[in-house]
Amino acid sequence: MNMKEYIDxxxxxxxxxxxxxQIVWDRGDGMYLYDxxxxxxxxxxxxxxxxxxxxxxxxxxxxxxAQIDKVIHTSNYYYNIPAIEAAKKLKKISGxxxxxxTNSGAEAVxxxxxAARKYAFLRDSHTNHDIIAMNHSFHGRTMGALSVTGxxxxxxxxxxxxxxxxxxxxxxxxxVKAQVTDKTCAIIFETVQGEGGIYPATEAFxxxxxxxxxxxxxxxxxxxxxxxxxxxGTMFAWQxxxxxxxxxxxxxxxxxxxxxxxxxxxxxxxxxSLTSGDHGTTYGGNPLACTAISKVIDLFExxxxxxxxxxxxxxxxxxxxxxxxxxxxxxxxxxxxxxxGLECDVPVNEIINEAIAKGLLLINAGANIIRFIPPLIVxxxxxxxxxxxxxxxxxxx
Ligand SMILES: *Cc1c(COP(=O)(O)O)cnc(C)c1O
Numbered sequence: 001m002n003m004k005e006y007i008d009x010x011x012x013x014x015x016x017x018x019x020x021x022q023i024v025w026d027r028g029d030g031m032y033l034y035d036x037x038x039x040x041x042x043x044x045x046x047x048x049x050x051x052x053x054x055x056x057x058x059x060x061x062x063x064x065x066a067q068i069d070k071v072i073h074t075s076n077y078y079y080n081i082p083a084i085e086a087a088k089k090l091k092k093i094s095g096x097x098x099x100x101x102t103n104s105g106a107e108a109v110x111x112x113x114x115a116a117r118k119y120a121f122l123r124d125s126h127t128n129h130d131i132i133a134m135n136h137s138f139h140g141r142t143m144g145a146l147s148v149t150g151x152x153x154x155x156x157x158x159x160x161x162x163x164x165x166x167x168x169x170x171x172x173x174x175x176v177k178a179q180v181t182d183k184t185c186a187i188i189f190e191t192v193q194g195e196g197g198i199y200p201a202t203e204a205f206x207x208x209x210x211x212x213x214x215x216x217x218x219x220x221x222x223x224x225x226x227x228x229x230x231x232x233g234t235m236f237a238w239q240x241x242x243x244x245x246x247x248x249x250x251x252x253x254x255x256x257x258x259x260x261x262x263x264x265x266x267x268x269x270x271x272x273s274l275t276s277g278d279h280g281t282t283y284g285g286n287p288l289a290c291t292a293i294s295k296v297i298d299l300f301e302x303x304x305x306x307x308x309x310x311x312x313x314x315x316x317x318x319x320x321x322x323x324x325x326x327x328x329x330x331x332x333x334x335x336x337x338x339x340x341g342l343e344c345d346v347p348v349n350e351i352i353n354e355a356i357a358k359g360l361l362l363i364n365a366g367a368n369i370i371r372f373i374p375p376l377i378v379x380x381x382x383x384x385x386x387x388x389x390x391x392x393x394x395x396x397x
Contacts, residue, residue, distance in 0.1 A: 060296070106145040116185050123272070170201070
């Protein structure tokens with residue numbers, strides 16, 4: 001079948017929840033994806049901040065293949081070595097104390113919210129606690145994660161969601177403080193807002209919220225699903241702020257393509273929240289998924305991923321700054337490490353479509369922002385190639 005025939009079959013069978021680009025993928029290699037017609041694309045999307053190690057990474061593939069030949073799934077009623085290894089390594093890179101493995105980001109957020117509610121329940125033996133979340137945030141599509149997602153269009157049709165969620169303005173401490181009461185059990189935000197438009201938390205904001213949480217025994221939940229796993233130049237973005245969350249969520253690049261996530265907590269929270277019978281998952285933490293996590297963490301170290309993020313991230317920053325100076329329609333440039341955005345005063349879909357035609361994959365974050373979230377192995381030469389193409393797209397439009 002050709003591309004058009006495959007797409008017609010897809011559109012006849014899949015639920016229409018995405019407006020997909022008209023590409024059917026065949027394979028990937030390093031920074032490149034190839035469609036079934038053999039066309040090659042430089043990838044600055046990485047499956048939405050997932051494929052950090054680049055496609056077809058041999059060491060990663062071999063580790064997964066070896067585990068497949070041993071055992072893929074057992075159950076959380078038993079122990080498995082990949083989960084033990086993955087948990088140990090995750091504790092080391094995060095400094096958190098206890099981990100629960102999930103199958104996705106949204107599920108990690110669900111678990112974090114449940115842990116926070118249970119903590120507050122044990123604190124004062126009441127239910128009905130409040131959670132404070134941020135406007136323009138994104139935490140996932142399941143009912144709990146959606147409840148703390150600050151985008152009315154995503155939530156509206158699905159009300160009532162979980163109750164007692166209040167929204168404050170990101171990077172505006174006073175607006176958070178104004179929502180806090182004795183019933184507040186958690187404050188949740190992304191350390192760097194992703195879908196909302198690539199907005200890093202300011203140091204003042206994160207520190208003030210942390211102090212407020214300490215003062216009122218409120219749990220700080222940081223969502224590191226997109227900005228974590230090295231993307232900002234440290235394993236987790238919060239590690240650059242001199243604060244530590246009580247609970248954090250991870251997913252996306254943590255498994256580099258195998259669907260996994262996790263929520264992690266401090267010992268203090270672990271001792272006073274979810275306990276036997278409170279939470280569970282059939283697949284979460286299975287041997288295949290945890291082999292992926294474990295190997296990803298090893299390869300980050302072996303391939304010096306963080307060093308590359310810092311160096312190539314800074315180079316990308318300089319190059320995008322130059323582009324922003326060159327074109328009037330670019331209103332702002334933000335981001336950190338290899339998580340950057342260009343805000344335009346026009347919808348960016350035309351630019352993105354033009355880039356795709358020229359063999360460059362880019363993705364938006366909201367209608368007006370182009371998001372740059374390449375695999376973390378990206379080189380300066382790749383950045384130069386990308387800039388050449390996107391420059392031509394801006395020039396044309
Ligand atoms: C992608 C994302 C999620 C949801 O993860 P899924 O795996 O799609 O459920 C949650 N939070 C943030 C910040 C994300 O970027």
